[in-house]
Amino acid sequence: MQLDITDSDSIAALLDLITERYGRLDVLINNAAILYDRWQTIVDADLAQLQQAMDTNLYGALRLTQACLPLLRQAPHARIVNVSSGAGALRSMNGSTPVYSLSKIALNGLTLMLANQLKGDGILVNAVCPGWVATDMGGDGGRPIAEGAKGIVWAASLPADGPSGGFFRDGQAIEW
Numbered sequence: 008m009q010l011d012i013t014d015s016d017s018i019a020a021l022l023d024l025i026t027e028r029y030g031r032l033d034v035l036i037n038n039a040a041i042l043y044d045r046w047q048t049i050v051d052a053d054l055a056q057l058q059q060a061m062d063t064n065l066y067g068a069l070r071l072t073q074a075c076l077p078l079l080r081q082a083p084h085a086r087i088v089n090v091s092s093g094a095g096a097l098r099s100m101n102g103s104t105p106v107y108s109l110s111k112i113a114l115n116g117l118t119l120m121l122a123n124q125l126k127g128d129g130i131l132v133n134a135v136c137p138g139w140v141a142t143d144m145g146g147d148g149g150r151p152i153a154e155g156a157k158g159i160v161w162a163a164s165l166p167a168d169g170p171s172g173g174f175f176r177d178g179q180a181i182e183w
């Protein structure tokens with residue numbers, strides 16, 4: 008199914024289909040992201056690009072999550088994985104890739120907020136950095152996609168007593 012997470016109608020169409028076919032949603036992986044802005048730093052960051060990145064990387068994840076919640080609540084062990092990045096770790100903030108980094112800091116904050124609010128529903132919410140992966144965004148030299156995906160699958164299939172509100176890479180906690 009086609010999905011544009013900046014478009015509420017597109018989200019609604021997908022959710023109609025999932026509701027009709029399955030009646031529940033077990034896992035939501037907020038993976039889509041844009042604008043790995045290697046070409047600028049925070050001192051000259053383009054604010055229009057920041058708004059654009061936020062609309063996908065932060066609002067897109069929140070927009071989709073809010074829309075999915077009724078279906079996630081129908082699943083016995085729902086999981087949400089926010090695909091984040093080491094570029095969103097506060098401790099490594101140096102002003103490079105400013106637009107992307109700010110959007111991932113915010114996504115990490117969203118992860119904590121959702122994890123706390125959804126505890127009572129048994130929905131585990133975590134942020135995962137896939138490492139440097141050889142995708143369109145990562146470019147040559149990164150690790151194979153299957154390797155980057157492993158940590159995401161791990162977080163998507165956590166047991167009921169698994170962690171929530173954490174930041175992980177390869178199944179290991181990393182610093183915010």
Ligand SMILES: NC(=O)c1ccc[n+]([C@@H]2O[C@H](COP(=O)([O-])OP(=O)(O)OC[C@H]3O[C@@H](n4cnc5c(N)ncnc54)[C@H](OP(=O)(O)O)[C@@H]3O)[C@@H](O)[C@H]2O)c1
Pocket residue numbers: 010011012013037038039040041063067090091092093136137138139140141142143144145146149
């Ligand atoms: N690659 C790395 O080294 C690396 C490192 C750390 C974190 N990450 C994170 O890993 C995740 C995946 O990144 P990637 O490396 O696979 O990037 P990518 O190769 O650029 O792929 C991004 C994906 O997001 C989709 N997307 C963008 N805007 C969208 C929208 N509005 N609605 C729906 N889908 C949209 C794109 O779909 P279309 O192709 O159809 O536009 C594409 O499939 C991202 O969250 C990224 O920040 C990647």
